[in-house]
Amino acid sequence: MRREPRIVAFCCEHSGKLAAGDESSSAALPDNVGIISVPCSGSVQTIDILGAFRAGADGVAVFGCHEGSCKHVTGNKMVKKRVEYVARTLEEIGWNRERVAFFPVAAVESKVFRDRLAELSENVRDRIHGYEKCLGKQSESAP
Amino acid sequence: MIVAERKPIAEIRQMLESHRKILVVGCGACVTVCMAGGEREAELMAATLDLVFRNDSKCFSVDCVERQCEPEFLDPLTGKVNANDCVLSMACGVGVQTMAAQFPHVPIYPGLNTHFMGRPLEQGLWSETCAGCGNCILYKTGGICPIARCSKSLLNGPCGGSVNGRCEVDPDNIECAWQLIYDRMKEAGTLDLLDEIMPPKDWSDSAHGGVRRVVREDVML
Amino acid sequence: MKAVSRLQQILDDGGFAVTGELGPPKGCDVEVVRCKAEHLKGMVDAVNVTDNQTAVVRMSSIATCAILLNLGIEPVMQMVCRDRNRIAIQSDILGAHGLGIRNILCLTGDHQHFGNHPQAKNVFDLDSIQLIQTVKTMRNEGKFVSGDDIEGAPNMFIGAAASPFSDPFEFRVRRLAKKVAAGAQFIQTQCVYDLDKFRKWMEMARDLGLHEKTHIMAGITPLKSVGMARYMKNNVAGVDVPDALIQRLRSAGKGKAAEEGIAIAIETIQEMKEMEGVHGAHIMAIEWEEKVPGIVERAGLLPRESVKN
Numbered sequence: 267m268r269r270e271p272r273i274v275a276f277c278c279e280h281s282g283k284l285a286a287g288d289e290s291s292s293a294a295l296p297d298n299v300g301i302i303s304v305p306c307s308g309s310v311q312t313i314d315i316l317g318a319f320r321a322g323a324d325g326v327a328v329f330g331c332h333e334g335s336c337k338h339v340t341g342n343k344m345v346k347k348r349v350e351y352v353a354r355t356l357e358e359i360g361w362n363r364e365r366v367a368f369f370p371v372a373a374v375e376s377k378v379f380r381d382r383l384a385e386l387s388e389n390v391r392d393r394i395h396g397y398e399k400c401l402g403k404q405s406e407s408a409p
Numbered sequence: 410m411i412v413a414e415r416k417p418i419a420e421i422r423q424m425l426e427s428h429r430k431i432l433v434v435g436c437g438a439c440v441t442v443c444m445a446g447g448e449r450e451a452e453l454m455a456a457t458l459d460l461v462f463r464n465d466s467k468c469f470s471v472d473c474v475e476r477q478c479e480p481e482f483l484d485p486l487t488g489k490v491n492a493n494d495c496v497l498s499m500a501c502g503v504g505v506q507t508m509a510a511q512f513p514h515v516p517i518y519p520g521l522n523t524h525f526m527g528r529p530l531e532q533g534l535w536s537e538t539c540a541g542c543g544n545c546i547l548y549k550t551g552g553i554c555p556i557a558r559c560s561k562s563l564l565n566g567p568c569g570g571s572v573n574g575r576c577e578v579d580p581d582n583i584e585c586a587w588q589l590i591y592d593r594m595k596e597a598g599t600l601d602l603l604d605e606i607m608p609p610k611d612w613s614d615s616a617h618g619g620v621r622r623v624v625r626e627d628v629m630l
Numbered sequence: 631m632k633a634v635s636r637l638q639q640i641l642d643d644g645g646f647a648v649t650g651e652l653g654p655p656k657g658c659d660v661e662v663v664r665c666k667a668e669h670l671k672g673m674v675d676a677v678n679v680t681d682n683q684t685a686v687v688r689m690s691s692i693a694t695c696a697i698l699l700n701l702g703i704e705p706v707m708q709m710v711c712r713d714r715n716r717i718a719i720q721s722d723i724l725g726a727h728g729l730g731i732r733n734i735l736c737l738t739g740d741h742q743h744f745g746n747h748p749q750a751k752n753v754f755d756l757d758s759i760q761l762i763q764t765v766k767t768m769r770n771e772g773k774f775v776s777g778d779d780i781e782g783a784p785n786m787f788i789g790a791a792a793s794p795f796s797d798p799f800e801f802r803v804r805r806l807a808k809k810v811a812a813g814a815q816f817i818q819t820q821c822v823y824d825l826d827k828f829r830k831w832m833e834m835a836r837d838l839g840l841h842e843k844t845h846i847m848a849g850i851t852p853l854k855s856v857g858m859a860r861y862m863k864n865n866v867a868g869v870d871v872p873d874a875l876i877q878r879l880r881s882a883g884k885g886k887a888a889e890e891g892i893a894i895a896i897e898t899i900q901e902m903k904e905m906e907g908v909h910g911a912h913i914m915a916i917e918w919e920e921k922v923p924g925i926v927e928r929a930g931l932l933p934r935e936s937v938k939n
Contacts, residue, residue: 313449316456358418359461560741561712561752565759565808567801568738569793569820569868577867578741591798604804606812609716609760609775 270298271324271390273383276314278307280337282329284373299383307331307368308341312348315366316355325365325390326352327383332370342370364389410439410528411501412535413446413521415454422461424518425497429466431458432493433520434486434508435473436500443535446499446521448473454499454520477504483511490515526557543614543621549602551593556610558586564607567591635732636704637676638787640910640935641816641845646903647910648931649706649818649847650674650922652698654689663689663697669919673926675934676704676733678818678912682713685745692722696729706789707731710739715755716764716775723765727784735789735818736761759805759812762790766813790814792846794831795824796868803834810844817844818912820868821851823875823894825901832907841907848902851914852921853891856880892925899929 277283283303286295295301300323304310307330318326328349330342346368353363369382425431433455441447448471455469472489474482477500490496495516498505502523509517525537540557546564547554556562560570560578567587570577574588594600612618633639640647650670655662670677677698681691695705707726714722726734738758742750756764764775765788772783790809794802806817822828828848835841853859853871856879863871875894882890895913902908911931915922926932 313452313456316453316460320456320459355418355457359422359457361460560743561738561754561757563738563754563757565757565805567796567798567805568758569791569796570741571797572867573797578743585797588798591801600804603801604808606759606763606808609756609764612755 268391269394270296271387271394272322273299273325273327273387273390274302274318274321274323275299275327275329275383276302276304276307276310276318278330278341279303279305281331281335281371281373282307282369282379285329285371285375285379287376295380295383296387298387306336306338306341307345308336308338308343310345310348312351315348315352319365324394325386327366327386328368329371329379329382330368332372335372342368362389362393365393410442410526411503411523412443412525412527412537413440413501413523414443415445415450415499416520416522418457418461421454421458421497421518421520425458425462425467425495428494428516430468430493431470431495431497432489433458433469433471433497434477434499435471436475436477436498436504437473438476438478438500440499440501440504440521443529444533446501451499454497458497478507480507480511483508487512541616542610542612543618544611546607549607550590551597551599553586553590553593555586555590558584558589563587564610633787634785635676635787637706637733638815640675645909645935646931647676647845647847648674648926648934649676649678649910649912650919651678651680651912651914651916652694652919653680653683653916654691654694656686656688658689660697663694664701666919667698667701667703669922671701671703672934673923673932674913676706678706678708678735678914681708681710681737681739682745683708684740685712685742685747685750687746692726692729692731695726695731699730704733705731706733706735708735708737709761710737711754711756711758711761712739712742712752715753719756719761720764720768720774723768723784723786724780727786732785733787733789734765735791736765736814737791758790759808762788762809762812762814770813787815788813789816789818792817792819793868794819794822794828795870796820799831803831803838803840806835807838807840810840814844816910817846819846819849821849821862821914822898822902823853823869823871825898827870829905832905836907841909845909846907847910847912848898848905848908849912849914850895850898850902850925851916852895852918852925853879853887854918855887855891859891892921895925896929899925899931903929 277286286301307328310328315326328345336342349366349368352366357363371378433451435448435451436446451471451473455471458469476482490512497518497520498508499520505517505519526539527535527537530536537557542556559566560576567585571585571588574585576583576585633642652666679691679694682688691707695707698705736758742748742752765786767773768784769786772780792806859871859876859879862869879887879890899911902911913922
């Protein structure tokens with residue numbers, strides 16, 4: 267059985283976390299997604315994103331406020347640059363840059379939140395399965 | 410300060426391929442300021458290398474010292490260095506060589522390319538400022554160095570390639586040093602100094618003259 | 631001081647001198663030099679030979695100058711500071727003199743970034759002004775830069791380039807004054823298209839009395855096409871092509887731009903003949919040498935005066 271991609275989502279508590287909903291909401295998040303709540307998307311450092319991959323994540327999403335809406339003014343702008351840095355690093359090491367992404371989302375945009383997660387999972391899933399097919403086996407990790 | 414930049418991962422990968430236990434060492438001086446090889450960048454490097462070598466059984470550990478260019482700061486690293494197969498130094502070329510001299514039996518790999526002596530123009534942008542020519546004439550050129558900042562190191566510039574204050578070699582990124590000098594000295598009312606012909610430079614005080622030393626006997630033990 | 635070359639004689643005697651330019655081949659074929667030289671012989675007083683222009687490797691200027699001498703043409707050896715240190719420079723000046731070369735144009739040189747060997751290490755041990763000073767010291771004092779005596783001083787007519795259209799504009803004439811003070815006896819300017827700006831620059835030069843201390847020759851490059859005009863305007867530092875001129879080329883009609891370009895060159899030369907302080911025209915018809923005879927003739931510059939040696 268093919269394994270589901272492990273996704274880590276850093277969620278700003280003003281936007282992403284609220285869009286994700288709580289454990290009691292009717293549409294629970296899939297099991298392969300882990301949420302890490304942060305006070306601002308800008309508090310997510312490059313090392314945190316790489317750390318997530320290092321710990322076994324197949325894909326990392328950062329959910330922050332829309333442009334101009336960051337409570338800390340430039341947090342979302344700064345983290346976007348860090349996400350781009352990680353994307354380029356992934357490319358440099360031969361991985362698919364689409365494994366990491368920043369998604370702007372408002373607190374009420376639950377559907378957007380779920381759609382973006384699904385997109386990321388899809389991108390990453392294809393990658394894992396392609397690699398496994400290549401190797402003819404299931405792998406713990408794949409570029 | 411000395412400004413350096415992380416080497417491409419592919420190059421670092423090749424260096425470390427045959428080793429199993431790697432110690433990544435950052436430096437707390439210049440490379441911290443230019444965000445290339447400080448503690449933070451050393452951590453990032455180790456994390457990245459973990460991903461690069463994920464399917465190999467390599468082991469990365471990280472440390473950082475005040476300055477890699479002085480043996481006193483490297484002594485405390487001895488145990489850790491000996492416990493590893495090699496070191497990836499995140500210091501400038503000076504630090505790498507000092508490490509190599511201190512630990513000659515362990516391969517010390519450079520994680521950075523050292524570029525120049527310079528300063529930040531804004532956060533994230535560093536520019537070459539001093540060429541270490543050994544004979545400073547900044548008082549003659551309004552505090553702007555033509556050796557380091559003119560693409561041709563002219564002493565009686567500008568050349569014909571100065572257009573709109575930009576250097577034709579790379580107009581997007583290089584300002585014409587002589588335009589800057591002219592503007593600065595015009596404002597200071599010292600333009601007359603530029604009418605004097607600056608004679609040929611004595612390059613023997615620069616890197617061209619051979620490997621240099623500076624000595625202060627009054628402080629030698 | 632007695633003139634050391636035909637070019638110097640004509641200028642010192644108050645005549646209007648004409649020089650041409652020749653770019654050596656990117657190879658050893660001397661025939662290329664001969665063919666280009668054929669067009670220029672008798673049409674100009676001397677021919678400039680470029681020195682690895684635009685940092686592209688070509689047959690050396692000194693060798694090509696020697697070939698021109700063998701063809702009975704007086705060369706102006708261009709020498710840049712990019713590729714040689716003061717040791718090689720002074721050595722080449724001695725060698726040039728030994729070969730019979732008497733005119734030298736002292737230039738900084740285009741940065742190697744522009745050429746076909748951008749990874750090369752550049753030199754720039756001297757700049758153009760220090761180079762002028764070096765040649766003058768060798769000639770007048772019989773000494774090398776180091777202060778050592780030269781066993782047989784070289785006698786050269788020293789020239790330099792000027793860039794009236796580069797920045798900072800207000801400083802350009804002061805820098806020209808530095809070149810003259812260093813020893814530049816003749817000046818060849820970057821090609822002129824904006825006559826108003828050039829007149830202004832000449833006025834500033836005359837205000838400093840430079841027209842009496844040195845011979846200024848205006849650079850003339852005939853435009854072949856609208857494309858060439860636009861390229862030069864946008865890509866060549868120190869070349870300012872007014873839009874009116876580009877429009878004139880366009881209006882000339884299909885296939886007629888080159889003819890119009892030559893007409894503009896001739897008109898410019900005629901202007902220069904009348905401009906106070908301009909003592910000659912330096913025609914740079916690179917890779918278009920065959921047009922020079924026509925230009926020179928229609929500008930009323932023929933025959934070139936014979937000079938008593």
